[in-house]
Every structure is written in structure tokens, then in C-alpha cells.
Amino acid sequence: MKKTLPNVKDLLKGIDSDDSRTRHEAVQRLGEIDDPKSIDMLLSLLKHDDVMMREAAINSLINKGTKDVALGVVNYLRDGNSPALRNIAVEILVQLGMTASEVILPLLKDRNTDVLKFVIDIFGVIKDKKVAPQIIPLLKHKNPNIKASAAKTLGLLNDERAVQPLLDLLSDEEEWVRFSAVEAIGELAPSGAVDILLNVIEKEEGVVAGAAIDAIARVVKTGDDANRAMAAMEGMIRQGMELPVDVVVNILQKVEGNVVDRDWKATFTKFFTDALKNGSRENQHIALKGLGIVKEKKSVDAILQFAAAVKEDDEETLSIIKNTLIEIGEVGELVTSLKEGAKNLMVIIGAIEEIGKADTVDTLKGLLSKVDSGARRAIVSTLKSVAPQASIETLIVSLKDSDSHVRGLAAAALGEAGDAKVVPYLFDALLTEKYKDIQEVIVDAIVHYPTEDVIENFSNLLFQENQIVKKLALRGIGAIQKSIAIPFIVRMLEDKETAVRKEAIKALHGFGEESAISAIISALSDKDDDVRFVAVEALEGHCGNEVVKALLGALHDKSMWVRYKACILIGNLKEKKAQEDLIGLLKENENVVKIAAASALGKIGDKKALSALSIMIDDPDQFVREAVLKAIEEIKKDYRVQGL
Numbered sequence: 001m002k003k004t005l006p007n008v009k010d011l012l013k014g015i016d017s018d019d020s021r022t023r024h025e026a027v028q029r030l031g032e033i034d035d036p037k038s039i040d041m042l043l044s045l046l047k048h049d050d051v052m053m054r055e056a057a058i059n060s061l062i063n064k065g066t067k068d069v070a071l072g073v074v075n076y077l078r079d080g081n082s083p084a085l086r087n088i089a090v091e092i093l094v095q096l097g098m099t100a101s102e103v104i105l106p107l108l109k110d111r112n113t114d115v116l117k118f119v120i121d122i123f124g125v126i127k128d129k130k131v132a133p134q135i136i137p138l139l140k141h142k143n144p145n146i147k148a149s150a151a152k153t154l155g156l157l158n159d160e161r162a163v164q165p166l167l168d169l170l171s172d173e174e175e176w177v178r179f180s181a182v183e184a185i186g187e188l189a190p191s192g193a194v195d196i197l198l199n200v201i202e203k204e205e206g207v208v209a210g211a212a213i214d215a216i217a218r219v220v221k222t223g224d225d226a227n228r229a230m231a232a233m234e235g236m237i238r239q240g241m242e243l244p245v246d247v248v249v250n251i252l253q254k255v256e257g258n259v260v261d262r263d264w265k266a267t268f269t270k271f272f273t274d275a276l277k278n279g280s281r282e283n284q285h286i287a288l289k290g291l292g293i294v295k296e297k298k299s300v301d302a303i304l305q306f307a308a309a310v311k312e313d314d315e316e317t318l319s320i321i322k323n324t325l326i327e328i329g330e331v332g333e334l335v336t337s338l339k340e341g342a343k344n345l346m347v348i349i350g351a352i353e354e355i356g357k358a359d360t361v362d363t364l365k366g367l368l369s370k371v372d373s374g375a376r377r378a379i380v381s382t383l384k385s386v387a388p389q390a391s392i393e394t395l396i397v398s399l400k401d402s403d404s405h406v407r408g409l410a411a412a413a414l415g416e417a418g419d420a421k422v423v424p425y426l427f428d429a430l431l432t433e434k435y436k437d438i439q440e441v442i443v444d445a446i447v448h449y450p451t452e453d454v455i456e457n458f459s460n461l462l463f464q465e466n467q468i469v470k471k472l473a474l475r476g477i478g479a480i481q482k483s484i485a486i487p488f489i490v491r492m493l494e495d496k497e498t499a500v501r502k503e504a505i506k507a508l509h510g511f512g513e514e515s516a517i518s519a520i521i522s523a524l525s526d527k528d529d530d531v532r533f534v535a536v537e538a539l540e541g542h543c544g545n546e547v548v549k550a551l552l553g554a555l556h557d558k559s560m561w562v563r564y565k566a567c568i569l570i571g572n573l574k575e576k577k578a579q580e581d582l583i584g585l586l587k588e589n590e591n592v593v594k595i596a597a598a599s600a601l602g603k604i605g606d607k608k609a610l611s612a613l614s615i616m617i618d619d620p621d622q623f624v625r626e627a628v629l630k631a632i633e634e635i636k637k638d639y640r641v642q643g644l
Contacts (some may be wrong), residue, residue, distance in 0.1 A: 124153030155184030177527025187216025292327030384413030415445025478507025571600030602631030
């Protein structure tokens, strides 16, 4: 039904209502109708005492978005008695964008300087580049505020024709005009801008020099420009000029950190380390980034002193410190700090791990007995990354650490150490470990050494009463995947524990040998539904007559989830022998089976299934209907492709 819009007269009653919701809704509706009187009403409401009514009127006028709205709002730019109303007019004109541009263009010749400034500023925000030629002459206006506003807008409009007039403005007698010209040049970034701005910095001081410093970081593009700017910055720092830390970092980044001159390095290092001591937290973060670019090894001590004062819960700062230390890449100072009992060990150890120097091993090993569990984790992780072979004895001891994470890290490291002598220690740890997830890590470490002795040790564990140990042993044998292990796994299919039988099937899944596949197929006769489901899952990726025969049988399993998975695998194999069985499954009560059967028929793509599928189009279940429709489309598509 078409929405009926009320007329202005009706809405005026709503605006006068005592109910605030009714008033606001009436104002909103005024923005939806085409009656010209609605604009006049909304314009008058911009003076309403109720802030919410004024906001509603603003939104409604913007929603109309017409030239008539712009014409009406412009008049308020001249209301010198109400700055708030003039600001509202500016806000609306800005939101109207290009619609307002045509209306306010003639005002660039207005004699009222307040109106003229408003209009210039609006053009800068809406970025109507067509008006640049009309604004450029205003750079010579007698009013400094107009000149400054014109300069700022021309920078935003990015018109090259404004470059020379802006350069001329750099010698204006008004500081604020020169400041605006510098900012505009920074936006335009003309050829030679670096030298222009460096010249401004040399001649100026205060806000104009500051604007030039900020701008120079924006205009620097090439390596040559960056090097000249960097040289100038270095000189300013030497002279004691206070520069923004982010500007200096920005310029250094553009020379890709290639600070070759030793004196320059020393200057920038001192500049950034001073910021670490005296700057805000934000500037400290930027200073750390700068130190990472300069890469002066002597700065590590200052960084570590700073790190010592950072609280452990200030994760952002600690992360930046670590990254800076990694960028500098100086291990010697880090090792010394560890020996001297530095704070925030995690940061230092983490940096050492990333830098990856093997000569830190002895120091790290010596710390293990002196630090808390968090630091021990970091140390063992670092030993694992840096030099697991050189740390074998320490890692073996760490298998008995009181912290489970340390034990897990130590086991993983020993798995990568490449020395089979660690295997007995890992097996001992497997039997004494109380947490399953760590036991799994230990098993995964052991399988790095796939020898017959290891397989034999795993097979011996299969005789234990503890089903968890049996499952872990099966996990290990299955991961090694050597044919000699298959008989050990198959034997566990007779285990009394369901969980063990399931793990045995999972272990067999990775083997492609006929004996492994036959064992999986035999498990489809298991008395437990879950075991049979794991068995049918384990047939995924296998094919051949025996597999197909087993899956056809599984289509009639008493467990709907076994039937469901069998449908999926039969569909993947596109086995046409299963078509009649699948059609039969469409009549089952379980929706998941019907969905899987329909999907399988769609993949097989035999036209004979269309009639059976068509009957299911009106099935009560939405997901069944969707699966049936998709299957029908797949079959028809196959026949269209074949030209049948």
C-alpha cells in the first residue's frame, strides 16, 4: 500500500503538541513531503528553543537536500546576532555538498567578510575543485582572515594554479596568513616544496615554523628530499629546537632507516631517548619506533631502563619495546641485562628469541632456576627456537618443571632437537604427565623419531590397562604411518573400551594399505554407534569395490549418523549403484538423512532420480526442500552440459 503523506497544515498541529515525541515526528515528516511551505516551516524551526527540535529540523532539511533548502539556509549566514544559527547554516550547506555549491558561488564576491569566509570554508569542506579560479584572487584580499581561509581551502582543493600565489603569501605581514599558506603548500606538495619549507623554517619561528616542520613530513617523497630534510632536522635538533617526534620519525622512515652518518645517528638517538624520559606515552611509543629505525646499539641501555619502569599490565608499550629491540638486533646488551636481573624479563627474552642468536643459550639456561613460571616458559620457548640441540640437557630437566606449559614447550623442543637419545626421557614424561594436552604434545614430539624401537615402545603401551595411555600410543603409531605398525593398531579394534577402538580407527585412517582399509571396514560391524560412525568417517578419501560395498551397507545402518555420513561419501564417489538405496532414504523420518541422500543424488546426477526428488519439493522441513531443489538443479545442469 502506498504511504500517505500528510500536508503541512496537519503537521503544524503536531509541532504545537505537548508531547515531545509527536513534535519530533511532525518535524521528521516535514522533511518527507514536497510542499514548498515545509521548507519555510523547517527554516523557522532552526530558531526553536528546544535543542531536539532544532536538530530534527536540521536533519529534515538535509534529508530534503534541494536547491531551495540551500537558498533558504544561505540567508542565515548574514545573521550577525546569532553565531549559533550561522553555524547551523554552515553545517547544512556542507551536508548539501554540490547542491549548495551553485547557490553559494555568487557569495564569493560578497562584501560581508563574515559571509565570504563562511563560503570559502564551505568550499574547502565539500571540495568543489571548479571554484579554485574564483578563490585564488581572494589570496590578495585586504582582510587577513579571508586570505588565510582562502589559502587553507586552496590547499584542500589541491589546485596547482594556487602554488605561486601561495608562495607570494609567505611574505605576508600577518603571521596567521603565513601559517595558512605554509599549511596549504604542505597539502599541495609542489615541486621543490622541501626546499621551500626548509627556507621557511630557517626564517620563521613560532607557529609558522611549526607548521612548516609538520608540512615537510607530508611533502617528502623521494630519498633525496628525505635526506635533505633529515639533515635539516638533525641541525635543528643540535641547535636545541623542539621538534615533533612523529615528524622526525616520518622523515626517517622515508629514507628507509638508512642513517649512515655516525654523528646523525648519535643526534637522533639522543633525541629519541630524551623523548623516552620526558615525553607523553604516545610520544614514547613514537620515539621507540624511531630508535628501531636508527638502529643504534648504544640505545639499548636507555630502552631497557625505560622498560624497567613500565608496568607489566601495559602490554602495548611492552610489545613496542620488544619490537624495537628486535629491530636493533643487539643481543649482547640484552644478555648482560638478564645477568644483572633486569625487570620485564618476558620482553627481553622474547626479543632474544626473535633475534635468534645461539650465543645466548648459556645465559638463558642459567636463568631457569631463578625466575617465575612465565619467564621459564619464555626461556624454554627461546631455547626451542634458537638452539634446541645445544639445550637438550636443560630441556630434559624441564620435562619435570612444575608448570605444565613449560613441560609442553620442553617436549616440543626435544622433538625438534634431532637427537634420538631424548626418546626414553619423552616416554618417561608421557607416563608421568597428568594433563592430556601435554601428553599429546609429548607424543607428537616422539613421532619426530619414527624408528622401529619407537613403534615397539608405543605398541608395548597398548597392553596397559589405562585407556588414555592406549589412546596416546595409538595416536603415536598412527602418526608414524609405517606398515609394520598396522597389526598393532588392528589388534586394538577388539579392545573393550569404546574410546580405544575409536582411536584405533583414526590411527588407521592415514594408511593406504589394503589391510588398514579392510580393518576399518570390519569396524562397521562394531556394536557401538559411535565406533561405526568413526569407521565410516575413516573411509573418506578411500575408494575401490570393497569401500563402495561397505558404504552401501552403511546406508542401512541403524544409526542415522552413520547413514548420513555414508550418503555423503557415496555422493562424493558419484556411485550410481547406490541410487535406489538413496531414493529409499528420502522417505526416512530423519531430516539429516533426507538432506544427505538428496545431496548425494544431486552429485550422482542421474535423471532417473528426478521423479523421486520432485515428490519431496513440498517436504515440511525448509532445509530438506532446499537440498532437494539444489539436487534437482544439479541433475538438470549436468544434462544441459551434456546437451541431453
